[in-house]
Amino acid sequence: MKVVKFGGSSVASAEQLVKVKDIVISDTDRKFVIVSAPGKRDKADIKVTDLLIDLATEILHDSENASATFNQIVDRFRDTAEGLEMDLAIIDKISKQLNDLINSGITAQPAYFTDAIKAFGEDANAQLIAAYFSGLGYEASYLNPQDAGLFLSDNPGQARVLPESYQNLYKLRKQDGIIVIPGFFGYTKDGKLVTFSRGGSDITGAIVANGVKASMYENFTDVSSIYVANPSVVHNPVAIEQLTYSEMRELSYAGFSVFHDEALQPAFIADIPVAVKNTNEPHAPGTLITRTRPKNNLAISGIASTSGFASVYIKKYMMNREVGFVRRVLSVLERYGVSFEHIVSGIDDIDVIFKEDALSKKELEEMIAEIKAETVADAVEKRDNLSLLMLVGEGMIENIGNTARATKALSNADINLEMINQGSSEISVMFGIIEEREDDAVRAIYKEFFN
Numbered sequence: 001m002k003v004v005k006f007g008g009s010s011v012a013s014a015e016q017l018v019k020v021k022d023i024v025i026s027d028t029d030r031k032f033v034i035v036s037a038p039g040k041r042d043k044a045d046i047k048v049t050d051l052l053i054d055l056a057t058e059i060l061h062d063s064e065n066a067s068a069t070f071n072q073i074v075d076r077f078r079d080t081a082e083g084l085e086m087d088l089a090i091i092d093k094i095s096k097q098l099n100d101l102i103n104s105g106i107t108a109q110p111a112y113f114t115d116a117i118k119a120f121g122e123d124a125n126a127q128l129i130a131a132y133f134s135g136l137g138y139e140a141s142y143l144n145p146q147d148a149g150l151f152l153s154d155n156p157g158q159a160r161v162l163p164e165s166y167q168n169l170y171k172l173r174k175q176d177g178i179i180v181i182p183g184f185f186g187y188t189k190d191g192k193l194v195t196f197s198r199g200g201s202d203i204t205g206a207i208v209a210n211g212v213k214a215s216m217y218e219n220f221t222d223v224s225s226i227y228v229a230n231p232s233v234v235h236n237p238v239a240i241e242q243l244t245y246s247e248m249r250e251l252s253y254a255g256f257s258v259f260h261d262e263a264l265q266p267a268f269i270a271d272i273p274v275a276v277k278n279t280n281e282p283h284a285p286g287t288l289i290t291r292t293r294p295k296n297n298l299a300i301s302g303i304a305s306t307s308g309f310a311s312v313y314i315k316k317y318m319m320n321r322e323v324g325f326v327r328r329v330l331s332v333l334e335r336y337g338v339s340f341e342h343i344v345s346g347i348d349d350i351d352v353i354f355k356e357d358a359l360s361k362k363e364l365e366e367m368i369a370e371i372k373a374e375t376v377a378d379a380v381e382k383r384d385n386l387s388l389l390m391l392v393g394e395g396m397i398e399n400i401g402n403t404a405r406a407t408k409a410l411s412n413a414d415i416n417l418e419m420i421n422q423g424s425s426e427i428s429v430m431f432g433i434i435e436e437r438e439d440d441a442v443r444a445i446y447k448e449f450f451n
C-alpha cells in the first residue's frame, strides 16, 4: 500500500487533476491520496490557502472585501469542476460549507477560526477530487481527518500529531477503494480543528504513511528531483538520486522547501521510503529518501541556505568559568517564548541564533536588556540580517577537508564568515553570513564541490 500526496500546484486546475487521476489509477497500490489546497496555476496566481487567510482576516475585521474573497475562492473550485465536466452540485456544497463555517460562531476564538478557514482549501479539494474519481467510476471516498482519528495537539497553526493517531489510522487499511484525505489539518481531542504549520500537507502524508504502514510515501510536486542547490540560484544544478532522512531533515530545515522538515520524522520512525516525484513528469526517477543510502563519491549531498535569522551576541570575560551562564541566557529567551536555532560559543562569548520574526523590535530590545541584567555581561548586542548556509552530507563523516574547501571558496568570493557551527553528527556544517551575500555564497560553494 502506498500513500501518495499531491502538492498545491499538482491540484491547482482541471488539467492537473487529470494528471493526478492518471497517476493514482496507474498503480493499484496507490490507495491513500492526500491533497493540498489548490496552489498557483502560474506565477501571478494566488494560492487558495492565502485567499482563505485573507478571508479569515477580513471577517475578523468586518471588512467589506470578504464577500469578494469568498466568491474568488468558490470560483477556483468551480473552474476546476467545470473543466472536469463534473456535476456542479459539489460547488453548491462547498460554497454552503464555507458559509456555514464563517457563521459557526467560532470568530470569538480568532486562532481557531483562522485555522478552520485556512484548512478549508484542503478539505474542499479532497471532497472535489473524491467526487471526480467516483464520477469516473472508480471506487473512491473522501475521509475527514476527524473520522480518520487524526488527533493533534492544541496549538493552532503549529499543531503536532498525538501518538494515538497512528493506531487509529491503521484501521483504514481495511477500508475499500481509494481514500482521499485532506492534508494540513486534524482535530484536538475536544474536537477543535487545528492546522500544522504552512506547507503541512506533507506532514499529513507522512503521518498517514506511518499509520497505515505504507510500503512507500510518494510526494508529488512540480519538480522532477531535489537538486543539490536551489535551481533559482545555481544554473542547472546536479539532481539528487537518493538522500538519507537525516540529510533531508537538515536540508529542508535550511531552505529546501520541496519537502516540509517536520514531515520526515513520521516516515523515519516507521522506516518508510519517501519518493519525491513530479506530477508533470511522473516517470522521471525523482529523489528517494531512506534511512541509509549507497555511498557515492560525493562528500556533500546538498547546499541549503535560508535568511531571516538574528542573533544576540553576549560577551563576558571568564564566561567559561561561570557555571550556569548559558542557562541564565536561555531562561530569558524562554520568558520571551523564543526557541534558539543554534548556539555558537567561544571562551568569553556566545552567539544565540533565532528566527528574526520571533520577536518585535521592542521585545528584542527588552530581551537584550534582561539578558544584560541577568548575566551581568560586558556586552550584549544584537545582529540581524543573518543567513545560514548549510553544507549537508553523510559523506563528510569519512572525508577530511570539506570545511577547509568551503571556507576557501567563501574567502575567494570575499564573503565574511560571521560564525561556523558543526553538529557532532558531522553531517552538516553551518556558516552564518550576511543576507546580502547568501546567493553568492551558495554559488561559490557549488562551484567548489560540483563544477
Ligand code: ASP
Residues within 6 Å of the ligand: 007, 008, 036, 037, 047, 049, 050, 121, 183, 184, 197, 198, 199, 200, 201, 202
Ligand atoms: N495549503 C497549505 C499551505 O499552503 C498546506 C500545504 O499545501 O501543504 O501552506
